[in-house]
Amino acid sequence: MNKFVHVLLVFASVFITMQITTLDTAEAGKYPRIRANAGDDFKVFENKEVKLDGSESRGGFKKFVDFEWELVRINGTKVQNNNEPFEINSDDKSRASFMAPEIVSGEATYEFKLTVRDEIDREDDDTVMVHVMNQQLPVGPT
Numbered sequence: 001m002n003k004f005v006h007v008l009l010v011f012a013s014v015f016i017t018m019q020i021t022t023l024d025t026a027e028a029g030k031y032p033r034i035r036a037n038a039g040d041d042f043k044v045f046e047n048k049e050v051k052l053d054g055s056e057s058r059g060g061f062k063k064f065v066d067f068e069w070e071l072v073r074i075n076g077t078k079v080q081n082n083n084e085p086f087e088i089n090s091d092d093k094s095r096a097s098f099m100a101p102e103i104v105s106g107e108a109t110y111e112f113k114l115t116v117r118d119e120i121d122r123e124d125d126d127t128v129m130v131h132v133m134n135q136q137l138p139v140g141p142t
Contacts, residue, residue, distance in 0.1 A: 038128035
């Protein structure tokens with residue numbers, strides 16, 4: 001085979017491979033990946049308003065159709081009855097809130113899940129741990 005034909009075939013193969021790769025990359029970039037961000041874990045005192053913030057979530061062109069906050073665990077135990085023992089206000093918005101319940105002693109850990117969905121039904125979720133602490137000062141020896 002002529003060297004010129006061999007070089008031409010190699011060049012054509014490389015060119016076609018690059019075109020296919022570029023086409024796949026362009027199609028994938030058409031809808032950027034969405035990412036739920038429920039924020040960092042934090043501590044609060046009992047009987048205070050707690051604000052959950054998912055506004056750092058990112059989506060394809062920042063257009064989310066749905067936000068959904070839900071309580072999923074209390075002290076590691078799965079919650080059975082949709083967000084009980086308290087109500088989450090604005091649980092369908094990027095920012096939600098609830099009143100921290102009274103804690104008998106020490107602290108309790110509440111795990112919340114934020115699920116976001118975009119305009120083409122893709123979804124992602126993230127969790128945040130809220131540690132609710134009792135406000136009583138520890139009693140020392142008398």
